[in-house]
Amino acid sequence: MTALLEVENLSRSFGGLVAVKDVSFSLRAGRITALIGPNGAGKTTCFNLVAGALKPTSGRVLFEGRQIDNSPPETVCRMGIARTFQIVRPMREMSVLENAMIGAFSWTRNVSEARSKAYESLESVGLAAKAQARTDQLTLPDRKMLETAKALSTRPKLLLLDEVMAGLRPTEAAGIVGVLQKLAEGGLTILLVEHVMRIVMEVASRVVVLHHGAKIAEGTPGEVVADPKVLESYLGAGFHA
């Protein structure tokens, strides 16, 4: 079975700091994979490399077998990779609905088609009732869900979610977990960065663990939490569950 996304020996440094160090992993279509690791491990940098927001210092990223690490973010998005920003970036002067419409213009120029797609995306993250609100009227968890809805409107094949469940109450998080599982059943591949181990254990079929920019473990959630290296470097530092 071929992988949807292949990350091969990816490295990226900022000046003297190596944020991502020789990381390789691959994602199979229709699965939810979690990328975990302590703060500063290089998870967001990994997302930026895959999404074309940063160029790697070395290594390659292949999506559906094509090399994408030299492509700008808009091209990567149009190929089918959508991402959310850990630090949310709503378009401030546009309503929630309008924010959710933007992504749809990557595949249609028809405004009403974009609007119905936006409602659909907002619906799936539970924001439809706030469609007409201004983004500054949203709570932080809602803004994270808006990030998710914006990304969904691009009709991605691969969705990169950077800590979108941070700050959600357990019941709300459970709702989102359900949404993600439904999306994955529909064929969407998801790579998510998440701190709450309980959620990772519940949704992810595979887990990749980063520490100081390097991959230190990969496997099923059960394998990973039993790995002494992971326990030592990461879970010991802050096990949430």
Next chain:
Amino acid sequence: MQKKFDRGLERARWLAGITVFAVLGLVGLLANPYVISLMTIVLLFTFLGQSWNLMLGIGGQLSIGHALFVGLGAYSVGVLYVKYGISPWVGLLTGMILAGSVGASIAWLSFRFEVRGIYFALLTIAAAEFARIMFSGWEFVGAMQGLFFPAPTGGIEISMLRGDVRFYYFVALALAALGVIGTEFISRSYLGYVWRAMRDDESAARALGVRTFQHKILVISLSAATAAAGGGVLALVQGSIFPDSIMGMGLSVDVLLGPVVGGLGTTFGPLVGSLAAIPLNHLMSALGDSLRIPGLNNITYGVVLISVVWFLPDGIWPAIVRLCKAIQAPPTAWLWQSRKVEE
């Protein structure tokens, strides 16, 4: 419910727009020549403001050198008409293509080399000043002595865009109306959405698939081309072209005053802003002359503009809208009523 609200708002906007243009039409028929020529300038700067507003208010790209495009339009009309007797219609089209290409080239060059934001704005000034100095020394286009259109013969000649004061008033009114309709049309099309997204957060827009490089070039060349059309008509109205006034910094500032004072990124802002700013300037200028206080207009003008920016930072038009909502003035009262009927 939201749909009904939108429809009510929609009707109120249409009603407001039609009323405003009907009143402006009556002004053209009834007012005296002084008021008509003043209002012609107001309407031309409304159109120029709309063109500039498209670029900053919707596309998020600041130009402080719009005089470049206005001037290219003016000179295209002027040179073709004065030197070769070619119809200003052709001149307008030539100017639009020329300015659109120049705008696109400036945009391409600067974004290709990652010059953006305030640095891009500085580049627009530099380009405008470069063109002004070039045209000031270029004998073929009249250099500092300028270009003069032959005096109008009195009759109206649509094919040559020549006519009396009233004729030009209606030309300017048509341009302003076209500006309003065009702005609305673009705002509601997919271009409006992706341009506003790009204005609010360029990298976030790119992550959502917006090809911002192309869109920035497109919005800038569209703004440049429309500014050139305004410049061409301005030259015909004024009857002469001088590099210092048509391509000078002063003109770049005049272009952006309307939308800044009236309300950035709004459809009616440029009209409201020009209506407020230009007559005030002329009035104070006349008053200064009769009271023998030179510079009175500049001082008053400055004070009023600073007050507007200070007290109404988002412009006069959004303030009027807020006021109407607060006191339930006729257009909004009508709007609430129509909502009740529909609900």
